[in-house]
Amino acid sequence: MDRQGNIINPSEDPKLSKETVLNFYQKMTLLNTMDRILYESQRQGRISFYMTNYGEEGTHIGSAAALDPSDLVFGQYREAGVLMYRGFPLDLFMAQCYASTDDLGKGRQMPVHYGSKDLNFVTISSPLATQLPQAAGAAYAIKRENMNRVVICYFGEGAASEGDAHAGFNFSATLECPLIFFCRNNGYAISTPTNEQYRGDGIAARGPGYGMLSIRVDGNDVFAVYNATKEARRRAVAENQPFLIEAMTYRIGHHSTSDDSSAYRSVDEVNYWDKQDHPISRLRHYMLAHSWWSEDDERSWRKQSRKMVMEAFEKAEKRLKPSPELLFTDVYQELSPSLNKQRESMWRHLQQYKEHYQLDLYDK
Amino acid sequence: MAAAVTRFFLRGAGSKVPNTGVSTRGHSSFGATLLKLSPSCNVRTKTQRRHAAHFTFQPDPVPTQYGPTQKMNLFQSITSALDNTLANDPTAVIFGEDVAFGGVFRCTVGLRDKYGKDRVFNTPLCEQGIVGFGIGVAVAGATAVAEIQFADYIFPAFDQIVNEAAKYRYRSGNLFDCGGLTIRAPWGCVGHGSLYHSQSPEAFFAHCPGVKIVIPRSPVQAKGLLLSCIADKNPCIFFEPKILYRAAVEQVPVEPYTIPLSQAEILQEGSDVTLVAWGTQVHVMREVANMAQEKLGVSCEVIDLQTILPWDTETVCKSVVKTGRLLISHEAPVTGGFAAEISSTVQEECFLNLEAPISRVCGYDTPFPHIFEPFYIPDKWKCFDAIKRMINY
Structure with a gap:
C-alpha cells in the first residue's frame, strides 16, 4: 500500500473485509486518542508517566490481527495497540495508568506496564530485551504442548543491542522454538539514532547469522505488517522455528513523558513522518478510496472515541488506590513469616502516624 | 564465557565418562579431576595432604520413612531427584551447558536416554539465555530445571534472576509467575578451584525478595530439598556444594520425598x-x-x-x-x-x-x-x- 492507500501489488492484497479494515482503523485511532489524553494528563500531573505509540499503530494492529488470540505475547512496552486489538478495555488501560484499585497489576508498576492473563499478554517489565530469551523458553514449552500456538515477542532496534537479544535469537534457533520476533525499528532508542545503534544492515540482516528466517517490512503499511506476520506465524508453527520481522516505522512521539525529543531531532523530521507517511492516514486513504469511510464517519468517530476515552479516564481518576496491604503480597506465592512481621509493623506505624500518610486515597 | 575453563579441563582430560561416576580414575570430568586432592584419594605431595581435608563428611542416619534406599553420592542423589521429576511431571525439562551428555559434574547422566532429547538438552553457552529461557518455560506453565555450570558463572544471568524471575509474580499482580523455575549451580570451595570455581554467591541473591535460595549439606538432604525447590511455586536457586558431589555418600531413598524449605x-x-x-x-x-x-x-x-x-x-x-x-x-x-x-x-x-x-x-x-x-x-x-x-x- 502506498502513501495514498493504493495497493501497489495486487497479488499482495490481503483482501480483508470491510468490517475487518474498519476495525483496524478504529483500533488504531482509538489508540491514538487514548495516547493524546493520557499524554496530556501526565503533562497536567494527573498520572506519573506515559509513553505514546504515535506513528507505530500500524505495527501493532497489523501484527496483532495476524495472530490467534491464544498466541502468547511478550511485549517491550510500546505495544498498547496489540492489547487493544485483543479487546483490553479502556477502563483497564486507565486503571493501570492511574494505579487504581481496578488495576490488574495491583498498582505496583509505572504506567503502560500492562498485562492480561485472559488475553495472553504477559505483563510488561521495564528492563529491555529480557523478554527475548523468555519468549524462547515459553515457545519451547508451548511447542511441547502441541496446540499449534505460537509466541510473539516485540522489541525495538535499540533493545536488539542487548546481550539478551542475542541470547533469545540464538536459543530460539538452536532449540527450534515456534516464535515470531517482531522488531519495531522506529529510528530511535530514546535519543540514539539507528546509525549510532548498529552499522550492519539493520536487525533483519542478523537473522541469517542465527539461521533464522527474516523479513523487513514497511511498518507504516498495516497490510504489509499483517501479511508478514501471517506468513511468519504459518511457518513458525508448521516448521517449529523462529521468524524475525523487522518493521520499519517512526516514533513520532517523544520516547516518554520524561523525554523532549526536540533536543536531538528536528521538528521538520517529525512533521514529515506525521504528515506524509502516517500508518493511520494511509489506511484512511484506502478506506476512502473504497467508499468504506467518509468525512462524516471520521468526524463522528473522532467524537465518539474521544468520549469513550474521557469517560474511562474520569472513572479511573475517581477510584481509590489499591490497599497498602497489597504492598506485601505476591512477593512469594505465600506470605513469609518475616514479611508478615514487616506488614504488621507497617500497619502499627500507620496507625500511630496516620496524619502523615494519605490513607484516605487508598482502599482499606 | 562461563564454561571456557571447564571445557579446557574436559578436553585436556579426555571425554569418555563412566556412568557410575564414583570411579576415582579421576580423568573424566572437572569434578573427578578435582577429587584428586580430596582426602579419600591418593595425594601427591605433603602440602596437599596437610591442607586438603578441611572437613570430614558425616553421613546422617539412614532415613527409614521414605522406603528403600540406595548408596548414592551427592551428584547421584541429584540425578535421582531429576529422574523422579521427569518421570512424574511430563512438562518438566532440564537444560543447560553440557547437560545432554550428563553434565560436567555428572548430575544428568542417563536422563536424556531415558526421557528424550526434547526434555534433557544442551543450550548455547549463555547464562542469561539459560535463565531467561527457563523463566519463559515456567511462565508458559511448564517445569524448568536450569543448570548453570558453576555458581561463579551465574552473574551474566543476574538481571534475569533479580529483575525478572524474582519480580514476575509481584509485578503482574499474580497474573503471571515463574514459580516452576529451579536454577541449579555447583557452589563453594573445592580444594583448587581458585577465583572462578569456588565462589559462594548466595548473599548477592539473598538481597532479592522473590527468589528462594537453598543449599544442602548431604546427598539425602540434596534430593529432598531439590524436589521441594522444583515443587515450590516460587523461583528457587539451588546451590550444590561441589566438593561433596563425590566425597559425600549416604543411603538415599529411591522414591521421591521432600524436605520443607525455610526450615533450619x-x-x-x-x-x-x-x-x-x-x-x-x-x-x-x-x-x-x-x-x-x-x-x-x-x-x-x-x-x-x-x-x-x-x-x-x-x-x-x-x-x-x-x-x-x-x-x-x-x-x-x-x-x-x-x-x-x-x-x-x-x-x-x-x-x-x-x-x-x-x-x-x-x-x-x-x-x-x-x-x-x-x-x-x-x-x-x-x-x-x-x-x-x-x-x-
Missing part, C-alpha cells in the same frame, strides 16, 4: 554456643562442636540453615536465647555476607540473652585465592578459636 535443622543440641552454617561448612561445624566438647568442655548446638532465603529466624533465635552465644560461618567473604544478616537479626531479637558478641568466621574480603585456599577458608581451627574467645569473653 538442629543437628546437635547443646547449651553453650550456637553454631550456624550451611552446605559443606556444616561438616566443619560438627567437627568443631566435638573439638569444643573434648578440649574445652563446651556444649555446642549445631544448626544447618538449609534455606538462606527466606530463612528460619525462629529456630536460630530460639537456640541463641538458650545458649547466649552465636557463631556463624560461611566461605563467602565476611563483609556483606549472609552471616551479617543473621547476626543483625539475632542481636535485635536476642539482645539481652547474648553473653558475648556474635562471631562471624568467614572468608576474608579477598577474591577466592588459589594456592592460599587453606589460609582463606574458615576452617575448624579458626572456628574453634572463635568459640574459645566467646567463652572467655
Whole structure:
C-alpha cells in the first residue's frame, strides 16, 4: 500500500473485509486518542508517566490481527495497540495508568506496564530485551504442548543491542522454538539514532547469522505488517522455528513523558513522518478510496472515541488506590513469616502516624 | 564465557565418562579431576595432604520413612531427584551447558536416554539465555530445571534472576509467575578451584525478595530439598556444594520425598554456643562442636540453615536465647555476607540473652585465592578459636 492507500501489488492484497479494515482503523485511532489524553494528563500531573505509540499503530494492529488470540505475547512496552486489538478495555488501560484499585497489576508498576492473563499478554517489565530469551523458553514449552500456538515477542532496534537479544535469537534457533520476533525499528532508542545503534544492515540482516528466517517490512503499511506476520506465524508453527520481522516505522512521539525529543531531532523530521507517511492516514486513504469511510464517519468517530476515552479516564481518576496491604503480597506465592512481621509493623506505624500518610486515597 | 575453563579441563582430560561416576580414575570430568586432592584419594605431595581435608563428611542416619534406599553420592542423589521429576511431571525439562551428555559434574547422566532429547538438552553457552529461557518455560506453565555450570558463572544471568524471575509474580499482580523455575549451580570451595570455581554467591541473591535460595549439606538432604525447590511455586536457586558431589555418600531413598524449605535443622543440641552454617561448612561445624566438647568442655548446638532465603529466624533465635552465644560461618567473604544478616537479626531479637558478641568466621574480603585456599577458608581451627574467645569473653 502506498502513501495514498493504493495497493501497489495486487497479488499482495490481503483482501480483508470491510468490517475487518474498519476495525483496524478504529483500533488504531482509538489508540491514538487514548495516547493524546493520557499524554496530556501526565503533562497536567494527573498520572506519573506515559509513553505514546504515535506513528507505530500500524505495527501493532497489523501484527496483532495476524495472530490467534491464544498466541502468547511478550511485549517491550510500546505495544498498547496489540492489547487493544485483543479487546483490553479502556477502563483497564486507565486503571493501570492511574494505579487504581481496578488495576490488574495491583498498582505496583509505572504506567503502560500492562498485562492480561485472559488475553495472553504477559505483563510488561521495564528492563529491555529480557523478554527475548523468555519468549524462547515459553515457545519451547508451548511447542511441547502441541496446540499449534505460537509466541510473539516485540522489541525495538535499540533493545536488539542487548546481550539478551542475542541470547533469545540464538536459543530460539538452536532449540527450534515456534516464535515470531517482531522488531519495531522506529529510528530511535530514546535519543540514539539507528546509525549510532548498529552499522550492519539493520536487525533483519542478523537473522541469517542465527539461521533464522527474516523479513523487513514497511511498518507504516498495516497490510504489509499483517501479511508478514501471517506468513511468519504459518511457518513458525508448521516448521517449529523462529521468524524475525523487522518493521520499519517512526516514533513520532517523544520516547516518554520524561523525554523532549526536540533536543536531538528536528521538528521538520517529525512533521514529515506525521504528515506524509502516517500508518493511520494511509489506511484512511484506502478506506476512502473504497467508499468504506467518509468525512462524516471520521468526524463522528473522532467524537465518539474521544468520549469513550474521557469517560474511562474520569472513572479511573475517581477510584481509590489499591490497599497498602497489597504492598506485601505476591512477593512469594505465600506470605513469609518475616514479611508478615514487616506488614504488621507497617500497619502499627500507620496507625500511630496516620496524619502523615494519605490513607484516605487508598482502599482499606 | 562461563564454561571456557571447564571445557579446557574436559578436553585436556579426555571425554569418555563412566556412568557410575564414583570411579576415582579421576580423568573424566572437572569434578573427578578435582577429587584428586580430596582426602579419600591418593595425594601427591605433603602440602596437599596437610591442607586438603578441611572437613570430614558425616553421613546422617539412614532415613527409614521414605522406603528403600540406595548408596548414592551427592551428584547421584541429584540425578535421582531429576529422574523422579521427569518421570512424574511430563512438562518438566532440564537444560543447560553440557547437560545432554550428563553434565560436567555428572548430575544428568542417563536422563536424556531415558526421557528424550526434547526434555534433557544442551543450550548455547549463555547464562542469561539459560535463565531467561527457563523463566519463559515456567511462565508458559511448564517445569524448568536450569543448570548453570558453576555458581561463579551465574552473574551474566543476574538481571534475569533479580529483575525478572524474582519480580514476575509481584509485578503482574499474580497474573503471571515463574514459580516452576529451579536454577541449579555447583557452589563453594573445592580444594583448587581458585577465583572462578569456588565462589559462594548466595548473599548477592539473598538481597532479592522473590527468589528462594537453598543449599544442602548431604546427598539425602540434596534430593529432598531439590524436589521441594522444583515443587515450590516460587523461583528457587539451588546451590550444590561441589566438593561433596563425590566425597559425600549416604543411603538415599529411591522414591521421591521432600524436605520443607525455610526450615533450619538442629543437628546437635547443646547449651553453650550456637553454631550456624550451611552446605559443606556444616561438616566443619560438627567437627568443631566435638573439638569444643573434648578440649574445652563446651556444649555446642549445631544448626544447618538449609534455606538462606527466606530463612528460619525462629529456630536460630530460639537456640541463641538458650545458649547466649552465636557463631556463624560461611566461605563467602565476611563483609556483606549472609552471616551479617543473621547476626543483625539475632542481636535485635536476642539482645539481652547474648553473653558475648556474635562471631562471624568467614572468608576474608579477598577474591577466592588459589594456592592460599587453606589460609582463606574458615576452617575448624579458626572456628574453634572463635568459640574459645566467646567463652572467655
